Amino acid sequence: MTTTLRHTVLPPSEVGDNAQVAALADLLASTGQTGHAKLIGPDGAEVELPAELYRLIREVAEALAQGKGVTVAPHDALLTTQEAADLLGISRPTLVRLLTDDEIPYELRGRHRRVRLADVVDYLDRMRADRRRALNEMTRLAHQDGSDEIVIEDLQTR
Incomplete structure (x- = not known):
């Protein structure tokens, strides 16, 4: 239960x-x-x-x-799609797309989707790990081609 x-x-x-x-x-x-x-x-x-x-x-x-x-909340708590979207910092329609694309598991309760808090936390962990891997790869490539040593002097912003 x-x-x-x-x-x-x-x-x-x-x-x-x-x-x-x-x-x-x-x-x-x-x-x-x-x-x-x-x-x-x-x-x-x-x-x-x-x-x-x-x-x-x-x-x-x-x-x-x-x-x-x-x-x-207990880790097995069920969240509404709006609660899950708020937790992830995304819009509800974006969350629904993640659900329909099988990025995050969900249950149907009648006509309403419910998402386990544990599944939302797992998704967050996967996204963090993916970003970390991508950043490490970008760092490795920049070091490999020497672009990590390029210095832009007098860079003006605004």
Whole structure:
């Protein structure tokens, strides 16, 4: 069964709360990645945090401190085409073209397409890897033909 539960947190609107989030983000950033972190509940119960969860808390606090909203969703969450397009930073029609071209898998729920968050993340990872390979190839070719050493002096822009 696919979970569609998502939870979005917006940055605090109260100045005092925003200052607390900023202070937490600064504290978490200054502690680094070493050692063990513990979470203490309101009842005083303590639990050690796994490193990955601690990193996630750091990233959430940093984003909120910068005034950004944060959405936490399970990797198997189903997204609408608009949500997936927004996540990729593309238009919905462009996303639909990627779906129909089998670049990203999707499911049909009635007449509506749904895209797994994991598949969107996989697509992003593939695109990053493709860009990295293309850039490495361009760098190799430029070095090979010597064009990486060309200096354009007094280049004027605008």
